[in-house]
Amino acid sequence: MTITAAPAGAIDSLDARRTTSMSPLISPALLREEHPMDAAVAKVVQQGRADTVDILTGADDRLLVVVGPCSVHDPAAALDYARRLAELAETVRDRIHVVMRVYFEKPRTTLGWKGLINDPRLDGSFAVNEGLRMARRLLLDISALGLPVGCEFLDPITPQFIADTVSWGSIGARTAASQVHRQLCSALSMPVGIKNSTEGDVQVAVDATRAAAASHVFPGINPDGLAALVTTAGNPDCHVILRGSASGPNYDEATVSDTMARLRKAGLPERVIVDASHGNSGKDHVRQGEVLGELADRIAAGERGIAGVMVESFLEAGRQDLTLGDAESLTYGQSITDACLGWDDTAMLLQHLASTRQSR
Ligand SMILES: O=C[C@H](O)[C@H](O)COP(=O)(O)O
Ligand SMILES: C=C(OP(=O)(O)O)C(=O)O
Numbered sequence: 001m002t003i004t005a006a007p008a009g010a011i012d013s014l015d016a017r018r019t020t021s022m023s024p025l026i027s028p029a030l031l032r033e034e035h036p037m038d039a040a041v042a043k044v045v046q047q048g049r050a051d052t053v054d055i056l057t058g059a060d061d062r063l064l065v066v067v068g069p070c071s072v073h074d075p076a077a078a079l080d081y082a083r084r085l086a087e088l089a090e091t092v093r094d095r096i097h098v099v100m101r102v103y104f105e106k107p108r109t110t111l112g113w114k115g116l117i118n119d120p121r122l123d124g125s126f127a128v129n130e131g132l133r134m135a136r137r138l139l140l141d142i143s144a145l146g147l148p149v150g151c152e153f154l155d156p157i158t159p160q161f162i163a164d165t166v167s168w169g170s171i172g173a174r175t176a177a178s179q180v181h182r183q184l185c186s187a188l189s190m191p192v193g194i195k196n197s198t199e200g201d202v203q204v205a206v207d208a209t210r211a212a213a214a215s216h217v218f219p220g221i222n223p224d225g226l227a228a229l230v231t232t233a234g235n236p237d238c239h240v241i242l243r244g245s246a247s248g249p250n251y252d253e254a255t256v257s258d259t260m261a262r263l264r265k266a267g268l269p270e271r272v273i274v275d276a277s278h279g280n281s282g283k284d285h286v287r288q289g290e291v292l293g294e295l296a297d298r299i300a301a302g303e304r305g306i307a308g309v310m311v312e313s314f315l316e317a318g319r320q321d322l323t324l325g326d327a328e329s330l331t332y333g334q335s336i337t338d339a340c341l342g343w344d345d346t347a348m349l350l351q352h353l354a355s356t357r358q359s360r
Helices: 010-016 028-036 040-057 077-092 128-143 159-165 180-188 203-213 253-265 287-301 344-360
Strands: 064-067 096-101 149-152 168-171 192-195 216-222 229-230 241-242 272-275 305-312
Touching: 010 064, 028 128, 028 159, 040 064, 040 128, 040 149, 040 168, 040 203, 040 229, 040 305, 064 077, 077 096, 077 344, 096 305, 128 149, 128 159, 149 216, 168 180, 180 203, 180 216, 192 203, 192 287, 203 241, 241 253, 253 272, 253 287, 287 305, 287 344, 305 344
Parallel strands: 064 096, 064 305, 096 149, 149 168, 168 192, 192 241, 241 272, 272 305
Antiparallel strands: 216 229
């Protein structure tokens, strides 16, 4: 049989039919050099991670509270929020370990703005290099206030640019079943919470926690942004987040105890974090307060296993729609993704959680 070479251009047209352009991405090493971490921030990140792990193992009796905006769209407003939170966190630090939600990557059910890294100008121009710079700068600035930060990891390449600044990570409901994300978790240096599915399947998060604890070998990128084969040790600090579902909440005692049983069966530590938002609040930010109130009572009454809670909160209560290209008309400090509790309610709820923690 004679093998004939394909005509010039024929191969390209086979595998680049739908990629309309490719442009340079800065390397993780370059970004880290542009926005380096100083020793004080490194200490905050390290302590934030260590405290979280101690809470998860039970060595620290405090409650982990991951609180902050659903997404960051305005770094100035996020930093403004962080200053208030850092002050509050200090007053409750003997009872609550506060980690600020600083989410830059939004998984969408169908379509929508995908977060500050993907579209930092909020206008569909997708200036990703600018988004990465803004994200890293903000993470460093918030940590410099003494406040550890938490991020959702959605794109498997993004962590190389920012993960060194992160004290707690999350895998969302839409990616908990993804092998790519489980492998990623096995490589991450911080504790990572993994959510139940949007349909309410908790076992998928238990399975992900187990898979992430194991070592894996997979393609990734190195600090210079080049393709590399990554070998990981496995992450023993992953845990399940109960976030409810489209069918309703799942933070009730029976589901928490059923999750413990599933974790036990899988040979995993029995601990969960409860997300007061999403399916547990029916996306109604006011109901987050009711969820937190009930959890505070149950924990104070001696219920074990709930190591922490997640709260979506920003300066202004509620949410607003973004019109791409019209960021000027947005209300300062209000979410453009899910509805959030406002600052005053957040402060009151955190103080309430702290007071019930004291009486425990
Ligand atoms: O937390 C944020 C949202 O719930 C998540 O990104 C999905 O959003 P969407 O259903 O509006 O796309
Ligand atoms: C996207 C989020 O949540 P979930 O994955 O539970 O929908 C989130 O916490 O921002």
